[in-house]
Amino acid sequence: MSTQNVARGLVPAALVVVFMLAGVQPSFADGGTDSGFIDNGVGVDTWVVDRDTGKGQLESPSSGAQDPNEYKYELQCHLGGGDFDTPCLARQLDCKDREDGAKGIPVMWLSRPRGVPGAVWAHHSGPTCLYDPKPEDLLPRIAADIQRQFQNLPVNAGAVVAQPSPNTLRGAETNFYAEAAEQQFDITMFGQKVHVVATPVQYTWNYGDGTVFGPQPSMGGPLPPDRWGEKTRTSHAYASTGDFQVVLTTSFQGTYSVNSGPPLPIPGQGQFNAPPQTISVWRSLTRNYADDCNANPQGQGCPGVGG
Amino acid sequence: MTSQNSFTSRAVRSGAAALVVGLALALSGCNSGGSPGPGGTSSQVAEEKPTSSATSTPTPTPSAVYKPADASGPARNVPVPVLPEVAKTETKEGLEAFTRYWFELLNYAYQTGDIAPVEAITSPSCEFCSNITNSLTTNYQGDRWLAGGRITIPAASTSFERSADANYQVILQVLQDAITYYERGGSEFRAATKPSNTGNVLLVGFENSAWRVNGLHPLR
Numbered sequence: 294m295s296t297q298n299v300a301r302g303l304v305p306a307a308l309v310v311v312f313m314l315a316g317v318q319p320s321f322a323d324g325g326t327d328s329g330f331i332d333n334g335v336g337v338d339t340w341v342v343d344r345d346t347g348k349g350q351l352e353s354p355s356s357g358a359q360d361p362n363e364y365k366y367e368l369q370c371h372l373g374g375g376d377f378d379t380p381c382l383a384r385q386l387d388c389k390d391r392e393d394g395a396k397g398i399p400v401m402w403l404s405r406p407r408g409v410p411g412a413v414w415a416h417h418s419g420p421t422c423l424y425d426p427k428p429e430d431l432l433p434r435i436a437a438d439i440q441r442q443f444q445n446l447p448v449n450a451g452a453v454v455a456q457p458s459p460n461t462l463r464g465a466e467t468n469f470y471a472e473a474a475e476q477q478f479d480i481t482m483f484g485q486k487v488h489v490v491a492t493p494v495q496y497t498w499n500y501g502d503g504t505v506f507g508p509q510p511s512m513g514g515p516l517p518p519d520r521w522g523e524k525t526r527t528s529h530a531y532a533s534t535g536d537f538q539v540v541l542t543t544s545f546q547g548t549y550s551v552n553s554g555p556p557l558p559i560p561g562q563g564q565f566n567a568p569p570q571t572i573s574v575w576r577s578l579t580r581n582y583a584d585d586c587n588a589n590p591q592g593q594g595c596p597g598v599g600g
Numbered sequence: 601m602t603s604q605n606s607f608t609s610r611a612v613r614s615g616a617a618a619l620v621v622g623l624a625l626a627l628s629g630c631n632s633g634g635s636p637g638p639g640g641t642s643s644q645v646a647e648e649k650p651t652s653s654a655t656s657t658p659t660p661t662p663s664a665v666y667k668p669a670d671a672s673g674p675a676r677n678v679p680v681p682v683l684p685e686v687a688k689t690e691t692k693e694g695l696e697a698f699t700r701y702w703f704e705l706l707n708y709a710y711q712t713g714d715i716a717p718v719e720a721i722t723s724p725s726c727e728f729c730s731n732i733t734n735s736l737t738t739n740y741q742g743d744r745w746l747a748g749g750r751i752t753i754p755a756a757s758t759s760f761e762r763s764a765d766a767n768y769q770v771i772l773q774v775l776q777d778a779i780t781y782y783e784r785g786g787s788e789f790r791a792a793t794k795p796s797n798t799g800n801v802l803l804v805g806f807e808n809s810a811w812r813v814n815g816l817h818p819l820r
Contacts, residue, residue: 341820347759361818
């Protein structure tokens with residue numbers, strides 16, 4: 294009669310769980326959704342146009358992210374050749390000369406999608422000022438150096454959150470997720486103001502027990518406390534007990550814009566590590582107790598009895 | 601279909617491969633002034649003055665005058681686009697005309713929240729399409745409306761070749777004006793969407809004697 298399932302049985306072993314409040318999500322419940330053409334294409338399979346055949350096909354995952362647009366700038370109010378739009382000149386952007394005497398040139402940025410035969414240049418941004426005696430030489434020089442600048446920026450790789458935390462159970466699915474966000478930086482290169490936007494795109498989890506997951510695109514997400522223990526895309530089950538150092542490496546894709554020009558892609562990704570987070574893996578003991586503690590106060594699992 | 605196939609192969613061989621067709625869409629609806637910016641080189645296609653409708657019926661009522669959306673209310677008397685005869689044929693011209701028509705219906709949906717006409721000629725499997733129409737349905741609920749967002753197609757081209765999945769490809773440049781989101785009282789319920797300029801491919805099939813959009817994908 295010792296292990297029968299008398300109704301009052303099943304005392305779970307002590308689970309030391311530190312509940313964490315799920316972060317408050319920004320609510321757009323009342324804000325509608327974006328109806329922009331570009332926004333609604335996000336997540337839809339992208340295609341590429343073959344330069345030789347002119348035919349479109351599904352983009353292969355290995356082709357790598359490339360900026361779908363090309364850009365150029367034109368002098369503001371320039372109509373072509375030696376012609377300028379006189380009324381436009383009257384309200385032309387006033388580019389103050391810089392302290393070092395460099396002359397400011399007002400320009401307009403134009404863009405057009407690559408791969409579309411006959412695509413027209415359309416206004417992208419501006420007017421804005423370029424400062425360089427030879428503005429046409431500026432972009433290649435910045436482009437050549439931007440990758441090195443990018444990797445040296447103080448980009449925050451994001452925070453590691455574990456559920457449950459700081460303790461979890463051996464063999465149980467522990468949900469890990471990253472809290473990484475887009476970050477913006479203003480730097481100066483070759484005397485130009487360069488604005489860099491770093492967007493997290495890939496995540497690599499080193500769970501500290503020899504298991505590495507990634508790089509992969511999911512940052513994971515929080516689970517409500519009543520669903521802790523469920524398997525998620527980024528969860529991990531530890532096979533042994535102990536303390537483990539979890540390290541998140543986040544890869545960022547970057548864009549840079551020169552003097553408020555269009556965002557241009559930074560060719561390579563930057564890798565940034567989050568500070569290690571320690572997780573303690575405990576073992577759990579589950580025993581079924583069938584004694585009635587009123588009848589037998591010394592029974593296993595009853596209050597005050599070691600177990 | 602035999603004659604068309606031979607036409608296709610001839611067209612391809614002739615090297616006039618680009619077959620760039622300026623589908624300058626001068627759509628009903630008004631320029632919201634989203635672009636180009638001050639002093640910019642205008643690359644936009646010309647616009648037509650919106651008229652109440654193409655018909656010249658003898659009793660033009662004042663209430664039938666087209667009025668674009670603004671803070672005071674949604675667009676009024678938006679003409680329903682009409683499918684041109686040529687767009688009913690499985691020809692290159694028909695495909696081009698159908699493409700223009702499809703984007704006119706999309707503009708109609710942006711201005712009215714009425715997505716039924718464009719959905720009627722669009723496969724539910726077009727994810728991009730349903731993303732847009734679902735967002736419009738959401739944003740037109742409860743005394744809300746959109747202003748701007750006019751789409752123009754300055755460049756469109758097709759090789760008019762039927763692929764293995766029976767679709768024809770149209771490669772497009774899509775320009776869209778800025779969108780403002782209004783609710784009753786004229787306040788904005790979400791941040792405005794900036795103008796955009798993108799390359800896309802439209803996948804169109806000819807099924808049961810009619811063109812139908814089966815897919816829309818952004819180009820990289």
